[in-house]
Amino acid sequence: MPFSLIRSCAAALLLAAGAAGAQQPATVRVDYLHSGNALQDSYALERVVIEPLPWPGDMSQALDETNRGQNRVEVVDAKNGDLLYSRGFSTIFGEWRTTEEANRMNRGFEESVRFPKFDKPVRVRILKRDERNAFSVVWSVDIDPEAQEVVKKQPAAPAKPVPIRVSGPSPQKVDLLVMGDGYTARDMKKFEADARRLADYLFTVSPFKERAADFNVWAIAVPTEKSGITRPSTGVHNPSALGTRYDIFGSERYVLTLDNRALRDIAQHAPYEFIEILVNNETYGGGGIFGQFSTAAASNDWANYLFVHEFGHHFAGLADEYYTSPVAYQAGATRIEPWEPNVTALRDPASVKWKKDVKAGTPLPTPWPKAEYEEYSRAYQKRRAALRAANRPESEMSALFREDLAHTNELFSKAKHRHDVGAFEGANYEATGYYRSEMQCLMFDRSEKFCNACSDGIAEIIDLYSRPRQAK
Incomplete structure (x- = not known):
């Protein structure tokens, strides 16, 4: 399909989404501060926002039963406690607290949870896995979307979303938003080409290949003054709209943004459930947080691998299977069964997670x-x-x-x-x-295929966010 036609079709879908307010509820975002250290943490509400676009998800699949993530958000009826919405996720704070630094100081990180607007006040609960690997509530806050302090009007979009792949209405599809950082105004064509190239590659890798029709892909980037992002270890400091940088937690290849508000304020102008940030750099690097976002160096020779590997973390909560590369995290004292679908502590070999595939x-x-x-x-x-x-x-x-x-x-x-x-x-x-x-496996080294356990874990998340086409 010619790109001009794709763009017009995508624009029509966005307009249709905007006109479907009666069918799709608004999107509520709760921004909060998560702070603490290795031993304790606390939460504080920052603001509640009604985003410009309707909720992109399928309301018939509001509850998450995949048991993924270090955390879980639950939205319940404030009066009777009925569960209305849930999703698993992990956080940058959760990773930081396993570093050496967290043993000697406190830090705070911005976080957000998003959910469909309900026609009643709700209670938002944040849950965390405990030492038994079970979820327990660590914070809750009552939210009335109609309250005066709720931000209901947003500034104009700083950039327009570009359609990369449009398969159907957002509620029936997984919406992936590819964001750019470190791209100047002159680099915008390169950004679109990078986004298209890497998204296309994603859909050559199983099981994304077989489920490509279940995805929409959008792209958006706010230009920067200089090409490339900040890399403190080499003295490079390039201010950018998303604040993405290398050297997170002292790891030279770890790329994240700690400016969650900037990320969400730009992302809210496109339909999305998942985000991958492309940084306009050649140096090898990337990162991925389940349910938050992933990053990849778009100009590196291994960009294809980086894009898919880091998206595996963000999209499906896949664990790294490698163990010989240096990382910032400290080893835990105990070996509880990981929640990630592709690794195990093997406490019960007869019931290993992937036993259906074991001959x-x-x-x-x-x-x-x-x-x-x-x-x-x-x-x-x-x-x-x-x-x-x-x-x-x-x-x-x-x-x-x-x-x-x-x-x-x-x-x-x-x-x-x-x-x-x-x-x-x-x-x-x-x-x-x-x-x-x-x-x-692609999560073990730089090979090109996911193992069966990873593929099954990915497929389960696709099923959670997409509505399969009805057979004719």
């Missing part, structure tokens, strides 16, 4: 060339750190990544259980105590 006779735990892999990886990580410390050209880092993947493929090709589903020790940033379902 009879497959040993659990499952042998793999772990010692050989770790020996090579230690040397590889030293080379990687040396390249970064010397600020070598990004092409040298990309070449090292290609070499590493080739070595892993060769090593694994000779392994007995290369194509089996089992329980392979080493996952979730830990060499022992956590297991992944297959020897290799």
Whole structure:
């Protein structure tokens, strides 16, 4: 379909969404501050906002039963307590509190929850997993969307959303918003091309490939004065609309924004349920928080991988399956069963999460060339750190990544259980105590396929947000 026609169709859908107020409720956003340290946290309400666009989701699928996320938001009737809406999510604060810094100081992070407007006052509850891995309420606040202090009128959009893929009305589809940061006014065509290229690649990877018709994709970017985003470790400070930057929690490759209000105030002008931020940088980097957003360096040689891998975190709550790369997080004292669908503590091998895919006779735990892999990886990580410390050209880092993947493929090709589903020790940033379902996966290294456990986890979230087409 010609792009001009796609754009006109998308504009028609946006207008239809705006006119469908009687069918689709308004979108309510609660902005709040989440602060504390490694041992305690607290919450404080900042503001309640009625966003410019109607609720993009399917009202028949208001309740989330996937059991994902470190947190959960519940919206209940303020009078009788009936559950009206729920979703699992995780937070930047939740990650920060596992860092060394959280043991010696307090910090505060902006957060938001969004939900459809109900025709009655509601109570918004934030829940958190406890030591038993069960949810318990940690904060609640009563919200009357008609109250005087609620922000009901928004400034004009600082940029117009661009349609990338339009499959149907938002309530029937997953709405993905690709945002740009570090793109100047002259870079806007590059941003649109980057957004289109990476979104197109996403839908070549299963199970997104088979479910492409269940997605709409939009793009929006507010121009910056300079190309590229802030990278403090190299003395680069580029102010930008989203405030995205490298070096989060001291990790040179970790890219996030801590300016949640800026993010939400721009994103609210397009239909969205999920966000991926493209940064206009060549340096390898990205990040992803379940239910919040993900990021990827759009100009890096590994941008395709970064886009999909980080989106896996944000979209489906997939855990990292690698464990030899340095991270900012400290290991936990106990090994409780992770909520993420693709890793396990294997406390009960007979009931492993992905047991439907485990063939009879497959040993659990499952042998793999772990010692050989770790020996090579230690040397590889030293080379990687040396390249970064010397600020070598990004092409040298990309070449090292290609070499590493080739070595892993060769090593694994000779392994007995290369194509089996089992329980392979080493996952979730830990060499022992956590297991992944297959020897290799897009969440383990820079390979191109998700394992079955990840694919199933992704499909479950697609089902939560999209309404399948009726058979003719």
